[in-house]
Amino acid sequence: MTLTPPLAEVLRRAVQPQRLIDTAVKLIQVPSPTGQAGAVADRLAELLHADGFAVERPTGGHATAPAVVARFATGRPGRTLQFDGHLDTVHLPFVPPRVVEGRITGSGSSDMKAGIAAAIEALRALRDTNTLPGGAILLTCHDLHEAPWGDGRQLDQLIRDGIVGDAVLVPEYLNHCIPIIGRGSLTWKATIRRPGPPIHEVMRPDEPNVIAAGAELVRRLFQLHERLAARRDPLAGSDSLFIGQIHSGEIFNQYPQECWLEGTRRWLPGTAPAAVEQELRDLFADLARDTGTSVAADLMVVRDAFQLDPHDPLVPAFQEAHALVSGRPLPLGAKMFCDDGNSFWSLARIATITHGPTAGGAHTVHEWVSIDDLVRVAQVYALTAVAYCA
Ligand SMILES: [Zn+2]
Numbered sequence: 121m122t123l124t125p126p127l128a129e130v131l132r133r134a135v136q137p138q139r140l141i142d143t144a145v146k147l148i149q150v151p152s153p154t155g156q157a158g159a160v161a162d163r164l165a166e167l168l169h170a171d172g173f174a175v176e177r178p179t180g181g182h183a184t185a186p187a188v189v190a191r192f193a194t195g196r197p198g199r200t201l202q203f204d205g206h207l208d209t210v211h212l213p214f215v216p217p218r219v220v221e222g223r224i225t226g227s228g229s230s231d232m233k234a235g236i237a238a239a240i241e242a243l244r245a246l247r248d249t250n251t252l253p254g255g256a257i258l259l260t261c262h263d264l265h266e267a268p269w270g271d272g273r274q275l276d277q278l279i280r281d282g283i284v285g286d287a288v289l290v291p292e293y294l295n296h297c298i299p300i301i302g303r304g305s306l307t308w309k310a311t312i313r314r315p316g317p318p319i320h321e322v323m324r325p326d327e328p329n330v331i332a333a334g335a336e337l338v339r340r341l342f343q344l345h346e347r348l349a350a351r352r353d354p355l356a357g358s359d360s361l362f363i364g365q366i367h368s369g370e371i372f373n374q375y376p377q378e379c380w381l382e383g384t385r386r387w388l389p390g391t392a393p394a395a396v397e398q399e400l401r402d403l404f405a406d407l408a409r410d411t412g413t414s415v416a417a418d419l420m421v422v423r424d425a426f427q428l429d430p431h432d433p434l435v436p437a438f439q440e441a442h443a444l445v446s447g448r449p450l451p452l453g454a455k456m457f458c459d460d461g462n463s464f465w466s467l468a469r470i471a472t473i474t475h476g477p478t479a480g481g482a483h484t485v486h487e488w489v490s491i492d493d494l495v496r497v498a499q500v501y502a503l504t505a506v507a508y509c510a
């Protein structure tokens with residue numbers, strides 16, 4: 121459906137900034153470190169219920185914090201547009217919400233409770249104006265997003281259980297482009313050990329030397345990176361192997377027992393996460409054999425890679441909405457981080473656009489989000505729904 125300017129105006133006016141702010145503040149007030157988002161999920165469910173929405177609480181395999189699912193259906197044929205957000209926050213000291221100088225601050229304000237509040241405000245605007253011509257809106261909110269405390273498994277289960285729309289909008293703090301590609305990522309840690317206790321260096325056995333084995337591992341990993349970097353996408357960059365830290369030893373003349381290294385591995389769409397894991401495990405096993413050490417590998421897949429077909433009906437619907445609200449469509453680009461859009465694509469090939477408010481301080485104790493931009497996001501979401509669902 122083509123959005124007419126008068127219809128767009130009706131929807132834009134239906135977005136109520138104060139109602140949006142109140143919702144964001146109520147969500148930020150409840151601490152919800154990853155894995156422990158039960159209380160905020162309960163609050164969100166109460167809030168939606170009080171507002172007249174039917175709410176379901178599927179556990180998604182995480183009974184401590186069942187997900188919050190709300191449906192708004194027109195009863196007329198059409199597509200279902202899903203708004204999806206995570207209610208958990210990174211494990212940092214809790215900062216309560218404040219509304220000051222055009223911003224909301226506090227834990228989860230930028231990442232991503234205020235974005236969820238904007239999606240809810242879009243839902244209310246669609247209901248209040250009765251402008252959704254057909255189809256439905258599905259709102260899903262969940263826990264277990266932030267790594268390393270979560271690995272997305274609650275959302276993965278909801279997707280496997282079929283609690284999905286035909287396309288998804290994710291209000292994470294990205295809005296300079298429509299991301300059509302993103303790399304998958306995993307974190308790795310390799311712990312190299314030798315037999316025997318720590319000992320003065322003058323009394324050390326000949327071999328093996330864990331620092332030498334660590335140096336050899338660094339050399340092999342750089343070699344791997346060079347090979348990987350040949351695979352390149354003009355928007356998203358290349359496959360990569362990154363080393364973030366290396367540690368060994370206690371004092372200058374003690375022969376150490378252990379050396380450990382840690383980093384990331386990123387890959388473009390088209391490579392299976394299992395193959396990425398196997399390649400690293402093989403490399404660590406070869407090193408252990410060649411150096412006479414043991415190597416314990418600790419691998420955690422954060423998310424698989426992401427792709428969006430720019431010809432999917434979600435993209436023109438979103439662009440039309442964005443142009444009506446902001447005066448221009450968005451360029452296509454890359455998503456530098458992994459988010460839940462990666463899961464929708466890799467598990468179910470569902471088109472997802474990450475688009476949220478201008479915000480800052482994510483993963484710090486200084487989070488903030490722009491209130492004007494939250495209002496804009498709510499308007500874009502409501503207009504996209506009208507253009508997409510019918
Ligand atoms: Zn987030």
